[in-house]
Amino acid sequence: MLLAAGVIAGGEVAAEPATLKGKLVPGSLVYGQVAPGSRLWLNDAPVRVDHGGRFALGFGRDARSTHTLRVEGPDGVMTLQTIELSSRAYNVQRIEGVPSRTVTPSKEHLARIRAEAQQVREARAVVSDREDFAGPYIWPARGRITGVYGSQRVYNGEPRRPHYGVDIAAPRGAPVVAPAAGTVTLAEPDLFYSGGTVILDHGYGVNSTFLHMDAVEVKVGQAVVQGERIGKVGSTGRSTGPHLDWRMNWYDERVDPVSVAPPLVDGHTPERDHLSQAGD
Structure with a gap:
Protein backbone atom coordinates (compact mmCIF):
# COMPACT_ATOMS: atom_id res chain seq x y z
CA MET A 1 0.00 0.00 0.00
CA LEU A 2 1.35 3.46 -0.94
CA LEU A 3 0.05 6.52 0.85
CA ALA A 4 0.85 10.18 0.10
CA ALA A 5 1.81 12.40 3.01
CA GLY A 6 2.13 16.14 3.29
CA VAL A 7 4.87 18.56 2.33
CA ILE A 8 7.81 19.04 4.72
CA ALA A 9 8.86 22.65 4.21
CA GLY A 10 10.99 25.48 5.49
CA GLY A 11 12.61 25.11 8.90
CA GLU A 12 11.66 22.78 11.71
CA VAL A 13 9.40 19.88 10.96
CA ALA A 14 7.07 17.45 12.68
CA ALA A 15 5.27 15.18 10.21
CA GLU A 16 4.38 11.49 10.24
CA PRO A 17 5.63 8.88 9.58
CA ALA A 18 9.06 10.57 9.42
CA THR A 19 9.91 13.55 11.60
CA LEU A 20 12.81 15.81 10.69
CA LYS A 21 14.74 18.29 12.81
CA GLY A 22 16.97 21.04 11.44
CA LYS A 23 16.85 23.86 8.91
CA LEU A 24 15.69 22.70 5.51
CA VAL A 25 18.10 24.68 3.33
CA PRO A 26 20.93 23.68 0.98
CA GLY A 27 24.03 22.69 2.93
CA SER A 28 22.19 21.41 6.00
CA LEU A 29 22.62 18.15 7.87
CA VAL A 30 19.16 17.20 9.12
CA TYR A 31 18.22 14.50 11.61
CA GLY A 32 15.15 12.31 11.40
CA GLN A 33 13.14 9.70 13.22
CA VAL A 34 10.94 6.89 11.94
CA ALA A 35 9.41 3.90 13.68
CA PRO A 36 12.10 1.32 14.52
CA GLY A 37 12.22 -1.32 11.83
CA SER A 38 11.26 1.09 9.04
CA ARG A 39 13.08 1.39 5.73
CA LEU A 40 13.79 4.74 4.09
CA TRP A 41 14.70 6.20 0.69
CA LEU A 42 15.59 9.78 -0.31
CA ASN A 43 14.94 10.41 -4.01
CA ASP A 44 14.99 6.59 -4.52
CA ALA A 45 18.42 6.19 -2.84
CA PRO A 46 18.33 4.03 0.31
CA VAL A 47 19.04 5.78 3.63
CA ARG A 48 20.47 3.81 6.55
CA VAL A 49 18.36 3.86 9.72
CA ASP A 50 19.72 2.87 13.13
CA HIS A 51 18.07 0.35 15.45
CA GLY A 52 16.14 3.14 17.17
CA GLY A 53 14.75 4.56 13.92
CA ARG A 54 17.15 7.54 13.73
CA PHE A 55 18.77 8.71 10.50
CA ALA A 56 20.53 11.68 8.92
CA LEU A 57 19.96 13.47 5.61
CA GLY A 58 22.48 15.81 4.00
CA PHE A 59 21.70 18.39 1.34
CA GLY A 60 24.60 19.81 -0.68
CA ARG A 61 25.42 23.43 -1.46
CA ASP A 62 23.51 23.42 -4.75
CA ALA A 63 20.79 20.95 -3.83
CA ARG A 64 17.54 21.26 -5.75
CA SER A 65 14.56 22.62 -3.88
CA THR A 66 12.26 19.56 -3.91
CA HIS A 67 13.03 16.05 -2.62
CA THR A 68 10.97 12.93 -1.99
CA LEU A 69 11.24 10.86 1.17
CA ARG A 70 9.79 7.36 0.95
CA VAL A 71 9.18 5.43 4.17
CA GLU A 72 8.21 1.79 4.46
CA GLY A 73 6.93 1.22 7.97
CA PRO A 74 7.41 -2.01 9.94
CA ASP A 75 3.84 -2.89 8.89
CA GLY A 76 4.83 -2.71 5.20
CA VAL A 77 2.84 0.46 4.50
CA MET A 78 4.74 2.81 2.16
CA THR A 79 4.38 6.59 2.57
CA LEU A 80 5.71 9.42 0.42
CA GLN A 81 6.62 12.82 1.86
CA THR A 82 7.81 15.84 -0.09
CA ILE A 83 10.67 17.92 1.32
CA GLU A 84 10.91 21.55 0.20
CA LEU A 85 14.21 23.37 0.81
CA SER A 86 14.24 27.14 1.28
CA SER A 87 16.68 29.11 -0.88
CA ARG A 88 20.11 30.15 0.41
CA ALA A 89 22.50 32.89 -0.76
CA TYR A 90 26.29 32.58 -0.71
CA ASN A 91 29.03 35.17 -0.39
CA VAL A 260 24.83 21.06 13.79
CA ALA A 261 27.21 23.16 15.95
CA PRO A 262 26.16 25.28 18.95
CA PRO A 263 25.16 28.84 17.94
CA LEU A 264 27.88 31.41 17.33
CA VAL A 265 28.20 34.48 19.55
CA ASP A 266 28.98 37.69 17.62
CA GLY A 267 30.82 35.73 14.96
CA HIS A 268 32.87 33.71 17.46
CA THR A 269 32.56 30.21 18.77
CA PRO A 270 31.01 30.31 22.25
CA GLU A 271 33.32 30.59 25.25
CA ARG A 272 31.60 27.51 26.59
CA ASP A 273 29.95 25.01 24.30
CA HIS A 274 26.31 24.46 25.08
CA LEU A 275 25.63 20.94 23.89
CA SER A 276 22.42 20.95 21.90
CA GLN A 277 20.77 18.90 19.22
CA ALA A 278 20.87 20.18 15.64
CA GLY A 279 18.23 22.83 15.00
CA ASP A 280 17.82 23.79 18.69
Whole structure:
Protein backbone atom coordinates (compact mmCIF):
# COMPACT_ATOMS: atom_id res chain seq x y z
CA MET A 1 0.00 0.00 0.00
CA LEU A 2 1.35 3.46 -0.94
CA LEU A 3 0.05 6.52 0.85
CA ALA A 4 0.85 10.18 0.10
CA ALA A 5 1.81 12.40 3.01
CA GLY A 6 2.13 16.14 3.29
CA VAL A 7 4.87 18.56 2.33
CA ILE A 8 7.81 19.04 4.72
CA ALA A 9 8.86 22.65 4.21
CA GLY A 10 10.99 25.48 5.49
CA GLY A 11 12.61 25.11 8.90
CA GLU A 12 11.66 22.78 11.71
CA VAL A 13 9.40 19.88 10.96
CA ALA A 14 7.07 17.45 12.68
CA ALA A 15 5.27 15.18 10.21
CA GLU A 16 4.38 11.49 10.24
CA PRO A 17 5.63 8.88 9.58
CA ALA A 18 9.06 10.57 9.42
CA THR A 19 9.91 13.55 11.60
CA LEU A 20 12.81 15.81 10.69
CA LYS A 21 14.74 18.29 12.81
CA GLY A 22 16.97 21.04 11.44
CA LYS A 23 16.85 23.86 8.91
CA LEU A 24 15.69 22.70 5.51
CA VAL A 25 18.10 24.68 3.33
CA PRO A 26 20.93 23.68 0.98
CA GLY A 27 24.03 22.69 2.93
CA SER A 28 22.19 21.41 6.00
CA LEU A 29 22.62 18.15 7.87
CA VAL A 30 19.16 17.20 9.12
CA TYR A 31 18.22 14.50 11.61
CA GLY A 32 15.15 12.31 11.40
CA GLN A 33 13.14 9.70 13.22
CA VAL A 34 10.94 6.89 11.94
CA ALA A 35 9.41 3.90 13.68
CA PRO A 36 12.10 1.32 14.52
CA GLY A 37 12.22 -1.32 11.83
CA SER A 38 11.26 1.09 9.04
CA ARG A 39 13.08 1.39 5.73
CA LEU A 40 13.79 4.74 4.09
CA TRP A 41 14.70 6.20 0.69
CA LEU A 42 15.59 9.78 -0.31
CA ASN A 43 14.94 10.41 -4.01
CA ASP A 44 14.99 6.59 -4.52
CA ALA A 45 18.42 6.19 -2.84
CA PRO A 46 18.33 4.03 0.31
CA VAL A 47 19.04 5.78 3.63
CA ARG A 48 20.47 3.81 6.55
CA VAL A 49 18.36 3.86 9.72
CA ASP A 50 19.72 2.87 13.13
CA HIS A 51 18.07 0.35 15.45
CA GLY A 52 16.14 3.14 17.17
CA GLY A 53 14.75 4.56 13.92
CA ARG A 54 17.15 7.54 13.73
CA PHE A 55 18.77 8.71 10.50
CA ALA A 56 20.53 11.68 8.92
CA LEU A 57 19.96 13.47 5.61
CA GLY A 58 22.48 15.81 4.00
CA PHE A 59 21.70 18.39 1.34
CA GLY A 60 24.60 19.81 -0.68
CA ARG A 61 25.42 23.43 -1.46
CA ASP A 62 23.51 23.42 -4.75
CA ALA A 63 20.79 20.95 -3.83
CA ARG A 64 17.54 21.26 -5.75
CA SER A 65 14.56 22.62 -3.88
CA THR A 66 12.26 19.56 -3.91
CA HIS A 67 13.03 16.05 -2.62
CA THR A 68 10.97 12.93 -1.99
CA LEU A 69 11.24 10.86 1.17
CA ARG A 70 9.79 7.36 0.95
CA VAL A 71 9.18 5.43 4.17
CA GLU A 72 8.21 1.79 4.46
CA GLY A 73 6.93 1.22 7.97
CA PRO A 74 7.41 -2.01 9.94
CA ASP A 75 3.84 -2.89 8.89
CA GLY A 76 4.83 -2.71 5.20
CA VAL A 77 2.84 0.46 4.50
CA MET A 78 4.74 2.81 2.16
CA THR A 79 4.38 6.59 2.57
CA LEU A 80 5.71 9.42 0.42
CA GLN A 81 6.62 12.82 1.86
CA THR A 82 7.81 15.84 -0.09
CA ILE A 83 10.67 17.92 1.32
CA GLU A 84 10.91 21.55 0.20
CA LEU A 85 14.21 23.37 0.81
CA SER A 86 14.24 27.14 1.28
CA SER A 87 16.68 29.11 -0.88
CA ARG A 88 20.11 30.15 0.41
CA ALA A 89 22.50 32.89 -0.76
CA TYR A 90 26.29 32.58 -0.71
CA ASN A 91 29.03 35.17 -0.39
CA VAL A 92 32.15 35.71 -2.51
CA GLN A 93 35.39 35.66 -0.49
CA ARG A 94 38.59 37.11 -2.00
CA ILE A 95 41.84 35.87 -0.48
CA GLU A 96 45.24 37.31 -1.38
CA GLY A 97 48.72 36.12 -0.47
CA VAL A 98 48.03 32.43 -1.06
CA PRO A 99 51.21 30.53 -2.13
CA SER A 100 51.08 30.45 -5.94
CA ARG A 101 52.03 26.77 -6.09
CA THR A 102 48.74 25.89 -4.35
CA VAL A 103 46.68 28.05 -6.74
CA THR A 104 48.28 26.83 -9.97
CA PRO A 105 49.99 23.49 -9.18
CA SER A 106 52.78 22.11 -11.35
CA LYS A 107 52.39 18.83 -13.29
CA GLU A 108 54.44 17.10 -10.59
CA HIS A 109 52.14 18.37 -7.89
CA LEU A 110 49.02 17.32 -9.82
CA ALA A 111 49.96 13.64 -9.50
CA ARG A 112 50.34 14.08 -5.75
CA ILE A 113 47.04 15.95 -5.54
CA ARG A 114 45.19 13.14 -7.36
CA ALA A 115 46.68 10.47 -5.09
CA GLU A 116 45.78 12.42 -1.96
CA ALA A 117 42.25 13.05 -3.22
CA GLN A 118 41.82 9.28 -3.57
CA GLN A 119 43.03 8.81 0.03
CA VAL A 120 40.40 11.27 1.22
CA ARG A 121 37.64 9.61 -0.84
CA GLU A 122 38.50 6.23 0.65
CA ALA A 123 38.50 7.62 4.19
CA ARG A 124 35.12 9.27 3.67
CA ALA A 125 33.70 6.08 2.15
CA VAL A 126 33.88 4.36 5.55
CA VAL A 127 30.32 3.90 6.81
CA SER A 128 30.00 2.42 10.28
CA ASP A 129 27.20 1.77 12.75
CA ARG A 130 28.49 4.36 15.21
CA GLU A 131 25.55 6.34 16.56
CA ASP A 132 27.51 9.52 17.27
CA PHE A 133 26.22 10.97 13.98
CA ALA A 134 23.12 12.21 15.77
CA GLY A 135 25.10 14.54 18.04
CA PRO A 136 25.10 16.68 20.00
CA TYR A 137 28.23 18.41 18.65
CA ILE A 138 30.66 20.94 20.11
CA TRP A 139 33.03 23.28 18.29
CA PRO A 140 36.43 21.67 17.58
CA ALA A 141 38.34 24.93 18.21
CA ARG A 142 37.78 28.35 19.81
CA GLY A 143 38.01 31.55 17.81
CA ARG A 144 36.52 33.98 15.31
CA ILE A 145 34.79 32.69 12.20
CA THR A 146 36.72 33.93 9.15
CA GLY A 147 35.30 31.73 6.41
CA VAL A 148 31.84 30.26 5.89
CA TYR A 149 30.36 27.34 4.03
CA GLY A 150 29.39 27.77 0.40
CA SER A 151 31.22 31.02 -0.30
CA GLN A 152 32.82 31.36 -3.74
CA ARG A 153 36.59 31.51 -3.24
CA VAL A 154 38.84 33.80 -5.30
CA TYR A 155 42.54 33.10 -4.61
CA ASN A 156 45.03 35.76 -5.71
CA GLY A 157 42.39 37.07 -8.11
CA GLU A 158 41.62 33.65 -9.63
CA PRO A 159 38.15 32.11 -9.08
CA ARG A 160 38.27 28.62 -7.61
CA ARG A 161 35.82 26.09 -6.15
CA PRO A 162 33.47 27.15 -3.34
CA HIS A 163 34.53 26.75 0.27
CA TYR A 164 32.90 23.73 1.87
CA GLY A 165 33.83 24.29 5.51
CA VAL A 166 33.83 26.82 8.31
CA ASP A 167 37.14 28.53 9.18
CA ILE A 168 37.94 29.22 12.83
CA ALA A 169 40.84 31.63 13.39
CA ALA A 170 42.92 30.60 16.39
CA PRO A 171 46.56 30.85 17.54
CA ARG A 172 49.03 28.39 16.08
CA GLY A 173 49.26 25.42 18.43
CA ALA A 174 45.80 25.89 19.93
CA PRO A 175 44.04 22.58 20.61
CA VAL A 176 41.74 20.90 18.09
CA VAL A 177 39.24 18.52 19.70
CA ALA A 178 36.69 16.03 18.42
CA PRO A 179 33.28 17.74 18.01
CA ALA A 180 31.63 14.36 18.53
CA ALA A 181 32.92 10.89 19.21
CA GLY A 182 34.19 8.94 16.23
CA THR A 183 36.81 6.72 14.66
CA VAL A 184 39.81 8.15 12.82
CA THR A 185 39.78 7.14 9.14
CA LEU A 186 42.51 9.53 7.94
CA ALA A 187 45.46 11.09 9.80
CA GLU A 188 47.95 12.80 7.48
CA PRO A 189 50.48 15.45 8.58
CA ASP A 190 51.05 17.14 5.21
CA LEU A 191 48.53 16.92 2.36
CA PHE A 192 49.16 19.33 -0.52
CA TYR A 193 46.06 21.49 -0.18
CA SER A 194 44.92 20.80 3.38
CA GLY A 195 48.21 20.25 5.24
CA GLY A 196 47.70 18.40 8.53
CA THR A 197 44.39 16.59 8.00
CA VAL A 198 42.20 14.30 10.11
CA ILE A 199 38.88 12.64 9.20
CA LEU A 200 36.55 11.26 11.87
CA ASP A 201 33.74 8.82 11.10
CA HIS A 202 30.69 9.55 13.28
CA GLY A 203 28.58 6.78 11.77
CA TYR A 204 25.74 6.34 9.27
CA GLY A 205 27.54 8.27 6.54
CA VAL A 206 28.40 11.34 8.63
CA ASN A 207 32.03 12.38 9.02
CA SER A 208 34.07 15.44 10.00
CA THR A 209 37.29 16.66 8.39
CA PHE A 210 39.85 18.99 10.00
CA LEU A 211 42.34 20.85 7.81
CA HIS A 212 45.56 22.93 8.03
CA MET A 213 46.69 21.55 11.39
CA ASP A 214 50.26 22.04 12.64
CA ALA A 215 50.19 18.68 14.38
CA VAL A 216 48.11 15.53 14.00
CA GLU A 217 47.89 13.67 17.32
CA VAL A 218 45.76 10.63 16.41
CA LYS A 219 46.16 7.52 14.26
CA VAL A 220 43.95 5.72 11.76
CA GLY A 221 41.65 3.28 13.55
CA GLN A 222 41.78 5.18 16.86
CA ALA A 223 38.45 5.78 18.58
CA VAL A 224 38.10 9.20 20.22
CA VAL A 225 35.49 10.64 22.53
CA GLN A 226 33.87 14.05 22.25
CA GLY A 227 36.25 16.80 23.38
CA GLU A 228 39.36 14.61 23.07
CA ARG A 229 42.35 16.39 21.58
CA ILE A 230 43.18 15.29 18.00
CA GLY A 231 45.76 17.92 16.98
CA LYS A 232 46.86 21.55 16.93
CA VAL A 233 45.72 24.56 14.92
CA GLY A 234 48.16 25.55 12.17
CA SER A 235 48.56 27.13 8.75
CA THR A 236 49.69 24.18 6.64
CA GLY A 237 48.65 23.52 3.04
CA ARG A 238 46.77 26.29 1.17
CA SER A 239 46.50 28.78 3.99
CA THR A 240 47.45 32.37 4.77
CA GLY A 241 47.30 32.23 8.57
CA PRO A 242 46.59 29.96 11.54
CA HIS A 243 43.06 28.59 11.53
CA LEU A 244 41.06 25.37 11.57
CA ASP A 245 38.90 24.49 8.59
CA TRP A 246 36.14 22.14 9.82
CA ARG A 247 34.18 20.29 7.17
CA MET A 248 31.40 17.70 7.30
CA ASN A 249 30.04 15.16 4.85
CA TRP A 250 26.95 12.99 4.62
CA TYR A 251 28.25 10.35 2.22
CA ASP A 252 29.25 12.38 -0.88
CA GLU A 253 27.30 15.46 0.10
CA ARG A 254 29.36 18.28 1.62
CA VAL A 255 27.32 19.89 4.39
CA ASP A 256 27.72 22.92 6.64
CA PRO A 257 29.07 22.19 10.15
CA VAL A 258 27.22 25.28 11.41
CA SER A 259 23.98 23.36 10.85
CA VAL A 260 24.83 21.06 13.79
CA ALA A 261 27.21 23.16 15.95
CA PRO A 262 26.16 25.28 18.95
CA PRO A 263 25.16 28.84 17.94
CA LEU A 264 27.88 31.41 17.33
CA VAL A 265 28.20 34.48 19.55
CA ASP A 266 28.98 37.69 17.62
CA GLY A 267 30.82 35.73 14.96
CA HIS A 268 32.87 33.71 17.46
CA THR A 269 32.56 30.21 18.77
CA PRO A 270 31.01 30.31 22.25
CA GLU A 271 33.32 30.59 25.25
CA ARG A 272 31.60 27.51 26.59
CA ASP A 273 29.95 25.01 24.30
CA HIS A 274 26.31 24.46 25.08
CA LEU A 275 25.63 20.94 23.89
CA SER A 276 22.42 20.95 21.90
CA GLN A 277 20.77 18.90 19.22
CA ALA A 278 20.87 20.18 15.64
CA GLY A 279 18.23 22.83 15.00
CA ASP A 280 17.82 23.79 18.69
